[in-house]
Amino acid sequence: DTAVSQTPKYLVTQMGNDKSIKCEQNLGHDTMYWYKQDSKKFLKIMFSYNNKELIINETVPNRFSPKSPDKAHLNLHINSLELGDSAVYFCASSQRANNEQFFGPGTRLTVL
Amino acid sequence: KQEVTQIPAALSVPEGENLVLNCSFTDSAIYNLQWFRQDPGKGLTSLLLIQSSQREQTSGRLNASLDKSSGRSTLYIAASQPGDSATYLCAVRGSQGNLIFGKGTKLSVKP
Numbered sequence: 001d002t003a004v005s006q007t008p009k010y011l012v013t014q015m016g017n018d019k020s021i022k023c024e025q026n027l028g029h030d031t032m033y034w035y036k037q038d039s040k041k042f043l044k045i046m047f048s049y050n051n052k053e054l055i056i057n058e059t060v061p062n063r064f065s066p067k068s069p070d071k072a073h074l075n076l077h078i079n080s081l082e083l084g085d086s087a088v089y090f091c092a093s094s095q096r097a098n099n100e101q102f103f104g105p106g107t108r109l110t111v112l
Numbered sequence: 113k114q115e116v117t118q119i120p121a122a123l124s125v126p127e128g129e130n131l132v133l134n135c136s137f138t139d140s141a142i143y144n145l146q147w148f149r150q151d152p153g154k155g156l157t158s159l160l161l162i163q164s165s166q167r168e169q170t171s172g173r174l175n176a177s178l179d180k181s182s183g184r185s186t187l188y189i190a191a192s193q194p195g196d197s198a199t200y201l202c203a204v205r206g207s208q209g210n211l212i213f214g215k216g217t218k219l220s221v222k223p
Contacts, residue, residue, distance in 0.1 A: 031209060045210035056208050090155060098143045098209055103156040
């Protein structure tokens, strides 16, 4: 299936731990994004990469570090997890920054 | 700073009714506007993309319009069905390509 996929789908962890979320797209797109959907269901951009280069870095704690090993992958690593990091994280991709974006199924992160 | 507002926050209609969801944005300098649906516990499904030079887009029973000068878009759903029940999100594209989302309209279509 052509799609944007994320792993894991659910992630439950303790405060202070370090965790990673992986994202892969097989759509041949050159731009990938991470969005955060908070408890009130509001979606906000966190990062955007174009051809493995960071082009958007919103006001996000530096405990969050995206890594793009190649155009098809954009992983999100989170250090020293805090309760407020609990949210659903969505990966998305598009061909060039101004075209239609396609979203992954989301990763629900719960920090205890 | 671009802000996107969706009204109403929630809407309940009987099956078969035609309905309109509204989206407004504060900065008319947008590249395009995208409508999504989100089912509970699921990801976002892209419904329609309207480029800034377009006035409307249609897909099946869905029609989205865009009036850039007034900062408004509407999503028209014809002959609504229970399967249309979901949260509908409007998003405008910023200058760097990121989407700026509204808070959504939660639609419930009653059989």
